[in-house]
Amino acid sequence: xxxxxxxxxxxxxxxxxxxxxxxxxxxxxxxxxxxxxxxxxxxxxxxxxxxxxxxxxxxxxxxxxxxxxxxxxxxxxxxxxxxxxxxxxxxxxxxxxxxxxxxxxxxxxxxxxxxxxxxxxxxxxxxxxxxxxxxxxxxxxxxxxxxxxxxxxxxxxxxxxxxxxxxxxxxxxxxxxxxxxxxxxxxxxxxxxxxxxxxxxxxxxxxxxxxxxxxxxxxxxx
Amino acid sequence: xxxxxxxxxxxxxxxxxxxxxxxxxxxxxxxxxxxxxxxxxxxxxxxxxxxxxxxxxxxxxxxxxxxxxxxxxxxxxxxxxxxxxxxxxxxxxxxxxxxxxxxxxxxxxxxxxxxxxxxxxxxxxxxxxxxxxxxxxxxxxxxxxxxxxxxxxxxxxxxxxxxxxxxxxxxxxxxxxxxxxxxxxxxxxxxxxxxxxxxxxxxxxxxxxxxxxxxxxxxxxxxxxxxxxxxxxxxxxxxxxxxxxxxxxxxxxxxxxxxxxxxxxxxxxxx
Ligand SMILES: Nc1ncnc2c1ncn2[C@@H]1O[C@H](COP(=O)(O)OP(=O)(O)OP(=O)(O)O)[C@@H](O)[C@H]1O
Ligand SMILES: [Mg+2]
Numbered sequence: 001x002x003x004x005x006x007x008x009x010x011x012x013x014x015x016x017x018x019x020x021x022x023x024x025x026x027x028x029x030x031x032x033x034x035x036x037x038x039x040x041x042x043x044x045x046x047x048x049x050x051x052x053x054x055x056x057x058x059x060x061x062x063x064x065x066x067x068x069x070x071x072x073x074x075x076x077x078x079x080x081x082x083x084x085x086x087x088x089x090x091x092x093x094x095x096x097x098x099x100x101x102x103x104x105x106x107x108x109x110x111x112x113x114x115x116x117x118x119x120x121x122x123x124x125x126x127x128x129x130x131x132x133x134x135x136x137x138x139x140x141x142x143x144x145x146x147x148x149x150x151x152x153x154x155x156x157x158x159x160x161x162x163x164x165x166x167x168x169x170x171x172x173x174x175x176x177x178x179x180x181x182x183x184x185x186x187x188x189x190x191x192x193x194x195x196x197x198x199x200x201x202x203x204x205x206x207x208x209x210x211x212x213x214x215x216x217x218x219x220x221x222x
Numbered sequence: 223x224x225x226x227x228x229x230x231x232x233x234x235x236x237x238x239x240x241x242x243x244x245x246x247x248x249x250x251x252x253x254x255x256x257x258x259x260x261x262x263x264x265x266x267x268x269x270x271x272x273x274x275x276x277x278x279x280x281x282x283x284x285x286x287x288x289x290x291x292x293x294x295x296x297x298x299x300x301x302x303x304x305x306x307x308x309x310x311x312x313x314x315x316x317x318x319x320x321x322x323x324x325x326x327x328x329x330x331x332x333x334x335x336x337x338x339x340x341x342x343x344x345x346x347x348x349x350x351x352x353x354x355x356x357x358x359x360x361x362x363x364x365x366x367x368x369x370x371x372x373x374x375x376x377x378x379x380x381x382x383x384x385x386x387x388x389x390x391x392x393x394x395x396x397x398x399x400x401x402x403x404x405x406x407x408x409x410x411x412x413x414x415x416x417x418x419x420x421x422x423x424x425x426x427x428x429x430x431x432x433x434x435x436x437x438x439x440x441x442x443x444x445x446x447x448x449x450x451x452x453x454x455x456x457x458x459x460x461x462x463x464x465x466x467x468x469x470x471x472x473x474x475x476x477x478x479x480x481x482x483x484x485x486x487x488x489x490x491x492x493x
Pocket of ligand 2: 243265344
C-alpha cells in the first residue's frame with residue numbers, strides 16, 4: 001500500500017538538458033496529488049517563476065512543501081515566497097539552511113544562514129558564511145557574516161560583511177540606509193539621502209572604500 | 223471567575239515616558255466603562271502607582287504579604303474610593319527584588335485573573351529582572367513611547383524581548399506628542415515611529431500639562447469628566463481595548479487655536 005504522507009519529489013532537468021518549463025507537462029503526469037518537494041537543480045528561478053510553477057502544481061492538486069536548489073538566487077526567491085528552502089552544494093549532500101544549523105565545518109562549502117523576522121534594537125545575527133535575512137534590520141540591531149549580508153527588507157542598523165577579512169564580500173538590501181556599513185576592515189557611515197524607491201542596493205569595496213550602487217542581478221549568482 | 227481576563231503589561235524600556243500615568247488613567251477609564259479592573263504595581267523599586275491613584279494612605283498589605291501567605295488577596299487589594307470597579311494591588315518593599323521570581327508574578331497574575339476582567343501591570347523601566355518578572359505574568363502588552371529617537375530605540379528592544387516571550391498582541395501608545403513640533407519636523411512623526419516599531423497604534427496622547435497637575439493631586443485625569451486632550455486620549459484607548467472602533471486623532475489637526483481652526487475651515491471652504 002502507498003504511504004500517503006511520504007513526500008514525493010519533483011526534479012527539474014539540468015539547465016543544459018532541457019528547459020524546465022518544457023519538461024513540466026510530462027513530469028506532472030507522474031505526480032500524485034500530495035505534498036511535494038521541488039528540486040530546481042541549477043536553475044536560477046525568480047519569484048515569478050516559482051509562483052507560476054506552484055500555481056500549475058496547485059491545479060493538479062500537488063502542494064509544494066519545500067524547495068531545493070543549487071543557486072542562491074533560487075533559494076532567495078523561494079524563501080521570499082515563504083517556502084522552506086535548502087541550498088544544495090553541487091557536489092551532492094545537501095545542507096539545510098535554517099538559523100539553528102550553525103555548527104562550523106571546514107569541509108562543507110560556505111553556507112547560507114537563513115533567518116526570517118525583523119532584527120530589533122539590541123539583536124545581533126551573525127553567520128559564518130553568507131546570511132540572508134527576510135525582514136528589516138532596525139536601528140540599533142546588527143547583522144554580520146563571514147561572507148555576504150543579504151537583507152530582504154530595510155537595512156537601518158549596522159551591517160558587517162566579510163568579518164573575517166573577505167574584501168570581496170557584499171552587502172545587499174532592498175533598502176540600504178544603515179547607520180554604519182563594514183566590509184572586511186573598511187568602515188563607512190550610511191548614506192544620508194533618501195533611497196531610490198524600488199531598487200535594491202548593494203555595497204562592496206572598490207579601490208579600498210565602500211561604494212553603494214543599485215544591486216546587479218549578478219550579486220546572487222556568484 | 224472571569225474566563226476571558228486580559229492581562230496586559232504596560233512597558234517602555236526607557237524610563238519616564240508615561241507607563242505609570244497610562245496605567246492609572248487606563249485603569250480608571252476601564253472601570254468607568256463598567257469592567258472590573260485591577261492595576262498591579264510591578265515597579266517594586268520605585269513604586270508610585272498608588273500615589274498617582276491617590277491611594278497611598280489606604281495601603282495595609284501588599285503583594286509581598288500575599289506571596290508570603292501572610293494575608294489573603296482581598297485583604298491586600300485596595301479599592302478605589304470613587305471608582306469601585308478599580309482595585310490596586312500595591313508593590314511590596316524594594317527588598318522584594320532580591321527574591322522575587324517570574325513564577326511569583328505568575329502566581330499573583332493568576333490569582334487576579336480569577337476576579338477581574340482586566341489586569342494591568344505597571345512595568346518597571348529597563349529590561350533587567352524587574353522587567354523579566356513582569357513579562358512572565360503578562361499575556362499581552364502595550365508598549366508606550368514618546369516620539370524621541372532614544373525612546374523608540376528602547377521600545378524596539380523591548381518589543382523584541384516581548385516577542386521572544388510569546389507575548390501578544392502587542393500594541394503601541396505614542397505619548398507626549400506635540401503637534402506643532404511634529405508639523406515643523408522637530409519631532410519624529412507618528413508614521414516614523416510605527417514604521418520602525420511595526421505595531422498597531424492603540425492611541426496617541428498629546429503633551430498636556432493637565433497630566434502633571436492631576437498627577438500631583440493623585441486624581442487621574444480620567445476620573446473627572448475633563449475634556450482635556452490627554453483625558454480624551456486615555457478614555458479612547460480604553461474604549462478601543464473594549465473593541466470600539468474609534469478613529470485616531472490626527473496630530474496635524476490638534477492643538478490649534480480657535481483662530482487657526484477657523485482659518486483652516488475658511489481656507490477649505492473658500493478656495
Ligand atoms: N501626555 C503627557 N503630557 C505631559 N506630561 C506627561 C504625559 N505623560 C506623562 N507625563 C509626565 O511624565 C512624567 C513621567 O511619567 P510616568 O511616571 O508615568 O512615567 P513612567 O514611564 O512610569 O516612569 P518610570 O520609568 O520612572 O516608572 C510624569 O511627571 C508625568 O506627569
Ligand atoms: Mg512608573
